[in-house]
Amino acid sequence: MNRSAPWIRRALVAAAIVGSAAMLAPSLAHAAMTVSGKPKISFFATGSPGFLDIEGESSTVTTTDDGTRLTFVVPMTTVSTGIDMRDSHMNDEYVQVAQFPNATLSLAKADVKWPAALAESATGTITGTFNVHGIDQPIDVTYTTKKSKTGYRVNAKFAFDCSKHGIAIPAYMGVTVDPKMTAEVQVDLVDG
């Protein structure tokens, strides 16, 4: 008994370490996530009169990941609405990209459900931080994560009010844009 006790203890300690490692594996496995493939970032706004659909799209997004927060970074100059002049207005007069080049969405990784099994999906709504025009605002993000062979497919959507970010309400020749806008992120993440 006395001889076996240390062995048992060592075995239990080893089992605990292995078990803990296994439990931590899903989060450690995507400790530093990066973007792969062709992401799509969309901003949606509505102009009045006539409920004009305005969609700005970008396929340029990077991530920063400090292990606890995952932050998506979109250079605003890469966002295109399909009309060059409108893009110029957006960048120069409203977003002021010379001073505030990026829009960012920051999420606590621990708040996000990351499914472990291949093809398994998880959905949820969490609070994140959206920054545009240099001003942070808390926003509710509705997301879906799906485990893929290489990482995760993430779809996220949130609403924001550009006036709360200090952006003037866009108006042009009698058409005024509603400051309440939405954004969508479709991105594949892999372990960096």
Place this chain on the structure above:
Amino acid sequence: MARTLLRGTVRTVPLQALLALFALFVAILPGRAEAYPWMIRHGYTNCAQCHVDPSGGGVLTDYGRAQGEILVRTQYKKMTKEPGKEADFLLGLFPLPDALLLQGDVRGMVIPQPGNVRAILMQGDLRAAVVAGPFVATGTLGAVSEGGQGAWVTSNDAGWNLVAREYWAGIAPAKGWMIKAGRMNLPYGIRTENHILYTRSATRTTTNDEQQLGASVTYASKRFRAEVMGIAGNFQVRPDVFRERGYSLYATWAPEKTLELGVSSLLTVAGADVETLAPRTRQAHGVFTRYAPIDPLAILAEADLLLSDDDGTSTSGVVGNLVVDWEPKQGVHVMGIGGYCDASFADTSAPAYTGGGAVQWFLAPRVDIRMDIFQGVLYCTPGATARPMGLLQGHVYL
């Protein structure tokens, strides 16, 4: 023909004096803006940003005039600054009050038939609109060298006439709503300047001269728009027995910003039809779509069922048009156009058809030219002999 005959007693104004005055006016102020349904390729499912009439066509708003420079015409170098005075009325020769919108259009056409080359002034209109808060009023006055009988205010069977296509007043009581009364375009199908499309001519819903007096309610939201109009008749046609009364409407749903699906319906009753001279109940019910599946392409399609009761004799038929508009370079539109019309299934004459192509080039500020070449029959005239045809158009608006 009958329409022309009806106008013999209408002339009430010294025509020559009016024409001289108007010719002077038009020489200074060409203009007319049109409904360009292919703008859906830029995400414009609604019309209210660019036009005073929320269903499209007619006077352009300041935003619409700016888009004429930014989006519609060819840019020969990258546009780096705002449209300047070239977007303003009369190229900014004099400023207008904010509430006043003025516009002039001149549209001419040449029909190069061998041995019979005809030049027609289809449009020489001055358009005006006043927009004051929720109140809107608009009207047009113009001249045509031939055609356009439905909008005549003079009655010169042999030549020039003054025309008033639209004059209405409206109020927007709430966001997305407008109530209008006056003479206006019938809300039906795809609104387009191309009035030789069978779907427009066979349903008598062109923006050329088939406006009617009445009242309408228009509603538009992000994905839905509709207009329903009660028709009191065309009061520029006399006597009253020829005036059609009934309703016309459309409703559309846009599941995406580049896709719109719509339905239309029209029913009118006249004591005597302007073409058949018999009592007539006329109906049209149809579907249409505007779709931009990929960036430089827009597809416009419409099909309508035609029903008619002519003094107790019922007929039914169909009409359809397909337009594929490809814009390889901004301002240059290459179109394939097809049309089919069988106005009466009971008529054993061959249905009318047309097929061909067109190139339209918005080549300079406020200027576009268009050439159509097609094989078929110009209007929905079953039994007419199909033949090759060509049309040349020039359009200037200021």
